[in-house]
Amino acid sequence: VTVWLVGAGPGDPGLITAKGLDLIRTCEALVYDVLAADELVAEAPDDALLIPRAKLKQAEINAILVELGEQGLEVVRLKGGDPFVFGRGSEEIEALRAAGIACEVVPGVSSISAVPGSAGIPITHRGVSAQVTVVSGHSADGGDLDYDHLARTPGTLVVFMGVAHLNRITSQLIAAGMAPTRPAAVVARGTTVHEERVDATLDSIAQDAADLRSPALLIVGEVVAVGAAQRPGSSAITA
Numbered sequence: 001v002t003v004w005l006v007g008a009g010p011g012d013p014g015l016i017t018a019k020g021l022d023l024i025r026t027c028e029a030l031v032y033d034v035l036a037a038d039e040l041v042a043e044a045p046d047d048a049l050l051i052p053r054a055k056l057k058q059a060e061i062n063a064i065l066v067e068l069g070e071q072g073l074e075v076v077r078l079k080g081g082d083p084f085v086f087g088r089g090s091e092e093i094e095a096l097r098a099a100g101i102a103c104e105v106v107p108g109v110s111s112i113s114a115v116p117g118s119a120g121i122p123i124t125h126r127g128v129s130a131q132v133t134v135v136s137g138h139s140a141d142g143g144d145l146d147y148d149h150l151a152r153t154p155g156t157l158v159v160f161m162g163v164a165h166l167n168r169i170t171s172q173l174i175a176a177g178m179a180p181t182r183p184a185a186v187v188a189r190g191t192t193v194h195e196e197r198v199d200a201t202l203d204s205i206a207q208d209a210a211d212l213r214s215p216a217l218l219i220v221g222e223v224v225a226v227g228a229a230q231r232p233g234s235s236a237i238t239a
């Protein structure tokens with residue numbers, strides 16, 4: 001293998017896998033995303049080539065990975081969370097395979113459950129939610145989410161990349177029939193020392209969480225209240 005797609009985990013540098021960390025420590029080139037923790041980038045050998053993703057387009061990243069692979073270097077492509085969860089890791093693998101370069105995926109801890117979990121929200125809870133729907137809110141301004149379907153789907157809804165469109169997403173869900181009083185939370189920079197959590201209902205979360213910035217997840221469903229009841233200081237905790 002020459003190119004490894006490694007999941008960096010959700011933010012806390014301690015949440016990378018042991019295998020991923022070993023690969024960073026021995027790589028010859030490290031191509032990394034903005035969401036990857038600085039502490040992980042610092043683990044690369046002093047003489048390793050460091051390439052931040054920064055503002056590069058996906059096609060440019062693919063080309064860089066192919067070029068480094070063709071040079072026979074041991075390359076780590078470090079991606080936030082898990083490379084195959086809204087990470088375009090599969091596009092990079094396709095490009096590498098098309099160029100005949102050996103590559104492998106090292107899965108990571110995705111923010112899907114790690115970010116709500118770190119903030120005290122279980123995405124499933126027996127008797128409350130046995131189903132999780134995960135969507136990208138990235139293009140929500142383009143209206144490409146199936147809101148009628150989402151409003152009818154029971155269980156927990158987790159929205160990635162939706163923080164810029166919270167107002168649009170929540171009002172569309174309500175317009176499609178989801179209860180405005182459903183518990184909702186936004187967790188920003190989850191698992192890091194900067195983690196912030198705002199709890200509200202579906203009809204007020206956009207306003208209440210307006211100050212939170214990406215990366216953030218919107219979590220909608222009764223599990224939000226379950227988590228709240230388990231938190232220290234909550235009035236729902238009984239002695």
Ligand SMILES: C[S@@+](CC[C@H](N)C(=O)[O-])C[C@H]1O[C@@H](n2cnc3c(N)ncnc32)[C@H](O)[C@@H]1O
Nearest residue numbers: 011081082085087110111160161189190215216
């Ligand atoms: C391009 S996606 C990458 C997801 C990543 N591959 C994963 O498995 O977590 C980026 C989005 O993931 C979510 N995200 C990633 N890390 C997060 C964190 N520490 N706290 C909150 N949301 C996070 C946000 O919705 C962010 O906009």
